[in-house]
Amino acid sequence: MKTTTAKTRVIWIVITLVVAVYALFPVFSILATSFKQPSDLSNGKLLPTTWSGVNYEQILVGDAQELFLTSLRNSIGITLIATAIAVVLATLCAYAIARLDFPGKKLVLTTALAVSIFPVISIVTPLFNVWRTIGLYDTWLGLIIPYLSLTLPISIWTLAAFFRQIPWELEQAAQVDGATAWQAFRKAIVPLAAPGVFTTAIIAFFIAWNDFVYGISLTSTEAARPVPAALAFFTGASQFESPTGAISAAAIIVTIPVVLLVLGFQRQIVSGLTQGAVKG
Amino acid sequence: MASISLKNLVKKYDDGFPAVNDVSIDIADGEFVILVGPSGCGKSTLLRMIVGLEDITSGDLYIDDRRVNDKAPRDRNLAMVFQNYALYPHLTVFENIAFPLRLAKGKFSEDDVQERVRTAAKTLELTDHLDRKPGNLSGGQRQRVAMGRAIVRQADAFLFDEPLSNLDAKLRGQMRAEISQMQRRLGTTSVYVTHDQTEAMTLGDRVAVLKKGELQQIASPRELYEQPVNLFVAGFIGSPSMNFLPATAEGNILKTPIGNIEVPEALAAQAAGKDVVLLGIRPEYFEDATLVEESKLAHGTVFTAEPSHTEWLGNEQYGYIHFEPSPEVKDLLDGLARDLDADELRPQVVVTLDAASKIRGGRAAELWLDTRRLHVFDPATGENLTRDAAAGAALTEEASQERAEEIERAGREAAQAG
Numbered sequence: 001m002k003t004t005t006a007k008t009r010v011i012w013i014v015i016t017l018v019v020a021v022y023a024l025f026p027v028f029s030i031l032a033t034s035f036k037q038p039s040d041l042s043n044g045k046l047l048p049t050t051w052s053g054v055n056y057e058q059i060l061v062g063d064a065q066e067l068f069l070t071s072l073r074n075s076i077g078i079t080l081i082a083t084a085i086a087v088v089l090a091t092l093c094a095y096a097i098a099r100l101d102f103p104g105k106k107l108v109l110t111t112a113l114a115v116s117i118f119p120v121i122s123i124v125t126p127l128f129n130v131w132r133t134i135g136l137y138d139t140w141l142g143l144i145i146p147y148l149s150l151t152l153p154i155s156i157w158t159l160a161a162f163f164r165q166i167p168w169e170l171e172q173a174a175q176v177d178g179a180t181a182w183q184a185f186r187k188a189i190v191p192l193a194a195p196g197v198f199t200t201a202i203i204a205f206f207i208a209w210n211d212f213v214y215g216i217s218l219t220s221t222e223a224a225r226p227v228p229a230a231l232a233f234f235t236g237a238s239q240f241e242s243p244t245g246a247i248s249a250a251a252i253i254v255t256i257p258v259v260l261l262v263l264g265f266q267r268q269i270v271s272g273l274t275q276g277a278v279k280g
Numbered sequence: 281m282a283s284i285s286l287k288n289l290v291k292k293y294d295d296g297f298p299a300v301n302d303v304s305i306d307i308a309d310g311e312f313v314i315l316v317g318p319s320g321c322g323k324s325t326l327l328r329m330i331v332g333l334e335d336i337t338s339g340d341l342y343i344d345d346r347r348v349n350d351k352a353p354r355d356r357n358l359a360m361v362f363q364n365y366a367l368y369p370h371l372t373v374f375e376n377i378a379f380p381l382r383l384a385k386g387k388f389s390e391d392d393v394q395e396r397v398r399t400a401a402k403t404l405e406l407t408d409h410l411d412r413k414p415g416n417l418s419g420g421q422r423q424r425v426a427m428g429r430a431i432v433r434q435a436d437a438f439l440f441d442e443p444l445s446n447l448d449a450k451l452r453g454q455m456r457a458e459i460s461q462m463q464r465r466l467g468t469t470s471v472y473v474t475h476d477q478t479e480a481m482t483l484g485d486r487v488a489v490l491k492k493g494e495l496q497q498i499a500s501p502r503e504l505y506e507q508p509v510n511l512f513v514a515g516f517i518g519s520p521s522m523n524f525l526p527a528t529a530e531g532n533i534l535k536t537p538i539g540n541i542e543v544p545e546a547l548a549a550q551a552a553g554k555d556v557v558l559l560g561i562r563p564e565y566f567e568d569a570t571l572v573e574e575s576k577l578a579h580g581t582v583f584t585a586e587p588s589h590t591e592w593l594g595n596e597q598y599g600y601i602h603f604e605p606s607p608e609v610k611d612l613l614d615g616l617a618r619d620l621d622a623d624e625l626r627p628q629v630v631v632t633l634d635a636a637s638k639i640r641g642g643r644a645a646e647l648w649l650d651t652r653r654l655h656v657f658d659p660a661t662g663e664n665l666t667r668d669a670a671a672g673a674a675l676t677e678e679a680s681q682e683r684a685e686e687i688e689r690a691g692r693e694a695a696q697a698g
Contacts, residue, residue: 167366169362170368172333172353172362173362173368173429174368174379174383175332175333176333176360177354177379178380178384179383180354187379191370
């Protein structure tokens with residue numbers, strides 16, 4: 001069992017390659033498209049005949065600049081705020097769920113689960129009506145609140161699982177050492193939970209960043225429209241020209257933060273930080 | 281420095297199960313008290329009640345005449361060493377030890393913290409490891425860091441929750457000696473939970489034996505060993521444990537399954553008038569009759585028995601004599617075994633023999649039994665009918681004087697060294 005034969009290694013390499021190509025080909029295709037000239041777009045070839053930055057020019061400094069950059073600002077702002085709120089709330093909530101025994105604990109967890117499996121599309125229409133009535137339509141807050149409903153449940157579940165792994169003795173030791181409940185939480189538990197919090201934050205960020213349904217339904221102007229929704233409003237130079245190139249370029253740009261996030265926090269998402277806390 | 285006093289402490293869980301039931305103990309300033317008992321006897325719960333991690337259902341807990349029932353752990357100024365050490369894995373050894381000092385904001389300057397931590401680290405031989413993380417330390421080193429965290433601030437008392445149970449046997453012996461010396465040197469009141477007899481006997485000034493949440497006896501190790509209050513304490517303390525033999529009195533003769541034993545009158549008087557009593561005999565009260573000196577022979581009685589097998593350990597040997605108890609006695613012994621955490625009490629007598637003894641299994645042998653120190657137990661209540669309370673109290677008094685002397689000596693030595 002221990003020695004992997006050359007044959008199994010080859011099989012594994014092949015499987016890995018197939019999966020990698022399957023997953024990354026669309027990304028590469030979009031990347032290639034984003035460098036095509038408008039005349040090149042429908043020639044049916046994967047690679048552009050001449051590599052050009054005209055699409056990037058168009059969305060960053062050209063006609064579509066207004067549409068793209070404001071929506072990018074909206075996306076970043078709304079997503080960061082929603083993530084921050086979700087992580088803070090979920091940390092406190094998950095800690096309570098993992099540590100305290102209170103009536104309704106099960107209810108909180110099942111509700112969170114129910115909310116997360118509830119189809120987004122079925123609440124978007126009522127939400128649209130309510131938001132218009134109370135004036136949240138087409139505002140940042142009007143998107144942050146629904147995003148919280150998407151990100152909170154999963155954050156609570158992930159973090160609760162994480163807190164349960166942290167030995168309770170650490171907290172008790174801190175309390176005996178003279179810490180208040182809050183100090184014990186902040187100085188002994190939070191540092192240990194950091195990897196879990198980072199992981200949760202990244203998941204929450206992706207969910208909010210990738211949302212399209214709320215983005216397109218609850219906004220009407222550049223005041224709050226996020227990038228995924230804005231892409232639908234791109235137009236070609238003339239009505240006979242499709243905006244595929246610009247959309248591809250924008251798609252590549254919005255992918256960059258996600259990739260950076262994962263690479264940046266990779267080191268923080270390490271398990272085994274609790275090793276050495278207790279015997280083991 | 282403080283005294284701790286537990287008055288009728290009760291811990292009842294929500295389902296009404298009393299984990300700790302009406303326990304009262306007075307722990308003097310500087311005393312080292314051990315809480316011992318089989319698993320599930322409530323010893324750890326009791327310790328956690330003292331430190332404040334478990335609520336007290338009823339009763340009073342005083343630290344130096346201050347009632348602390350409703351005080352949070354941080355307001356009790358106690359230091360605790362946990363079974364699994366509970367070190368902060370994200371902090372270095374230095375910061376782990378400094379943790380309690382850093383929490384007391386403003387009380388200690390940075391120089392103060394540095395000095396205290398270095399002193400504590402020096403005492404515990406951790407100086408070389410101060411910059412390492414707990415994850416990279418061995419079990420014994422982690423244990424020492426946990427102790428360092430306890431001694432670095434002047435806590436009123438140390439509480440230990442089975443601190444050595446995760447260490448291997450050799451290290452355990454070494455750490456046991458270190459804890460003992462440290463406690464004497466600092467003279468800090470200590471409460472120590474263990475299920476290990478050796479730790480209980482060697483460390484404690486007094487040992488409290490608990491069974492199912494109830495205090496059975498609290499006394500010096502010697503009193504527990506020589507004057508146990510009941511069957512449970514007698515069976516729990518000592519290894520190999522005390523033998524219990526059903527016996528019927530006929531004049532000065534006790535009829536037992538392994539033979540008739542002639543006992544002193546006082547002992548026989550306690551057994552008289554009862555159908556059956558349990559005779560408690562420690563293994564070392566037996567000896568190979570051929571090896572006993574003339575002068576000693578008269579203090580005991582000689583009888584013939586046939587050991588089934590013997591074990592030679594170098595310094596001594598154990599002989600095993602099987603007997604067939606009556607069903608009632610068997611039930612009683614099995615019940616006791618359950619209380620003591622063992623599966624069943626084999627109906628056998630363990631005898632300790634001199635290493636030179638030629639007694640071997642399967643051959644009838646003459647055994648001498650020292651009848652002066654036997655105990656007679658009431659099989660119904662488990663009570664020790666022959667307990668000499670005065671002699672026991674004298675033993676505990678002796679231990680407490682020894683403690684005072686040791687603390688004084690340690691203080692003198694510290695003064696000289698410093």
